[in-house]
Amino acid sequence: MKICLILEGSYPYTYGGVATWMHGYIQALPEHTFILWVIGAHARDKGHYKYELPPNVEEVHEVFLDDALKVRAGKKDKFKLTEDEKETIERLIDCESPNWEILFDMYQRRRYNPASFLMSEEFLNILTRLCKEKYPYVAFAETFHTIRSMLLPVLYLLGREVPEADIYHTICTGYGGLLASLASYVTGHPIMLSEHGIYSREREEEIIRAQWVIPAFKRQWIRFFYMLSDAVYKRATFVTCLFENANKIQIELGADPSKCKVIPNGIRYERFCNIPYKEDDGFVDIGAVIRLAQIKDVKTLIYSFHELTGMRDNVRLHILGGVDDEEYAQECYQLVENLDIKGIKFVGQVDVVKYMEKLDFTILTSISEGQPLSVLESFAAGRPVVTTDVGCCRELIEGASGDFFGTAGYIAPPMHREGLAKAMNRMCSDRKKRIEMGQNGKRRVEKFFRHPQMMSRYNQLYNEIYYGVKW
Template sequence: MRVCILVEGTYPYITGGVSSWVQMLIENMPDIEFDVVHLAPWRWNRPFSYKMPKNLKRIYEYLLFSCDFSRSKDSLNEQEIVDNVRQLIALKEDRSHFFARVLRSVAGKHLDWVLQERSFWNFITEIYEKYFPQEGFTGFYWTVIGFMVPILSAIQSLPPKADVYHATTTGYASLSALSGKYVHGGKLIVTEHGIYHREREIEITKSSSVPEVYKKPWIEIFRLISETVYMECDVLTTLFEKNQLFQLELNADFGKMRVIPNGIDVEKFSKIQRTEHDGFNIAIVGRVVPIKGITTGIKAFDIVIKEVPNSKLYIIGPTDEDEDYYSKCVGLVRRLGLEDKVVFTSRADVSKYYGMMDVLLISSVSEGQPLVQLEAMACGLPTVVTNVGNCAEIALDPDGQSGFVVEPGDYVSMAEKLILLAKDKSLWKTFSENGKRIVKEKYTLQRMIEAYRELYTEVVKGGWNRF
């Protein structure tokens, strides 16, 4: 069997989250051959963050903002393509079925050149005059190009022939996966860690660089892509049941839907020995990027330090993905006078730090089902998490609470819970023991790998609907 995993801007360059999940899948199914298609807005000038498993045959890299305007050798009619887009915009309902037909007709073919054609120019001037006449045309033109280029690039990013295309988002990676399904055959599995269209909606709504008038159309584009992918995939999996409610909002077929929780190497993390240390050490594990809410965690720690003076905050993760945000975090630490109390480790092996930590803090504004939460539980660390993704359900498991839950951005409540765990040793021990037990019972790597292996086998045989 050959499986092609499709990702956006993550594996093999970015650590944690989806990347760790991809690495675990490939490493633990050595009898299956894998390819990876990596779509990104730019060429990465950094080494791989993972050692390539032997059964990972090749990594294909495609750029989402790289255009080749030479005329296509494919016998495509640009007027027909433009007319299809015009009709798609005009449709009031059943857009996903129409969009799927359009995608099937152009899958894997070179499309960039269409943007240089007279018919496309006539189309965008028509849209401008009808919907956006009050906006400056230059800004409108480049906004449209910004919408179109990554979509066209993804559609023409044809993956290699495979038995299964396994997309990790319903965004650009899923468009490439659909091209593979349409051109080469094979089955399409989509696994959403977080709900892509909702994450993009939050991102676009909060963006200061996107004019308000263009936000709704851009959000609708991502919703249309997700709805179409839900319709066209063979199986739609996610990590926890709450995500399925958001998938059903876009008409996902419940008969295709599966929940496969994340899993970790419980034995590996449970063997990490706690080291003797002074004070109370708090860990934030993750990339130093806005979605992780690092500034919120720092503000919470500023309150903690006043009640528990011998505390330290370790921010364990890469600092080079958003240099402006990292500088903002460092500046906040300086303004609060916490330079000797907050440690940025940069990229690091987190297993070397867990033993000296007392609690894991997840301050994120968006998550799926964080592997770091499961890892911390296996190490016996209580958690304080925000009410995003599956964090709360894990921390408040009915079979045993392993942490506290607060709302995103509420650094005061975050601090209160951290202080309580620092002072109440009995509560700390209860959460620690519950966490170790829950993760061992429900979130093992073996269970996760067996579930995906069975899914791959059944979907290829055409028997997936028996699940």
């Protein structure tokens, strides 16, 4: 069958995380043909892939959000909205579950120009009325530019040509979920959603911290991403996630419980299971397999390690991974220099399997996670992990119901320097305990988190959708 994978901000443009998972996923299903429909932030990234695409990738359709800014209003464009369309636009502006079929029709069949529409008298009349009701004390210019920046990418995406496929499989809600919903409307073919983290919750956390969002509109931006999630939750044939708590959240946010499936991550256990332990050389080497991005909270990692060096002097931290956010990466490098920390090495993109031989344990300080592959890979190598209490990290460390393999690391609250430093210090203090916990994690991965198990479950869902028979 031909499957269109809809991806936002990851594969094939970045290394690590979902991108690495996606590359292995496609390779593991050679019997299917894949089309990639990818959403990127910047058109300058067009064609600049970090991976050699597998032979079963037939096409790549790239959509870049900054191209929406290049769309010019047509001087002769005129709009006369029906009452249903006016209500739909009003609900869209207010992030209040609009009638997406009406919007799809406006931008697919009737080919509305999004730039023209957002400058039209019809739109301005609706916005003016809403401003008086919802934002009477906010300058109209601020409201206009906020709402325009919110809606322009959405309306631009609604006008994209839909590639032909048998199944549309989106790896997130948000803009990716919107394209999946559009594809289902245009082609009548089924869609499937697989969330690694809860997209709308992650955007909410980012917006709360964001400096660029006008405080009066933070709630509106949060509602915006929940609105996009709701669109695909309601249309998907299946909604999958990585662990039970995520499933509960999806249902709370509107997913139909009968359509929800939990499919845990899986790794290639055999790549890691024979890595020898590092010889005891008097130093404890800690690895952080992360992208340099704000959501990984690398700054807290640096501060925590700095506190650890005040407790003991035989520690080294190796930060492995690429750069997602160049500005944030430079801030991290500068922080290490300002604190004058000698024991931190930014290793960059390396072969994690080979580099694991140098490490005693690993650490993950993320603000938000799903079911991190780096933790599973560390366990498979017999290395215990210190993690923040996010996503299902506690479940991975301590085991879920029916898992009696024992504790495989330590947990600390997110963004808690002292807690993370104490957890690392505790891990550093006892080599025998480290090896014991690493073995607990290794047995857990061997039993529950193998790549073939995961791929079999996804393939079963494809077959059930395509053939209509439960396998």
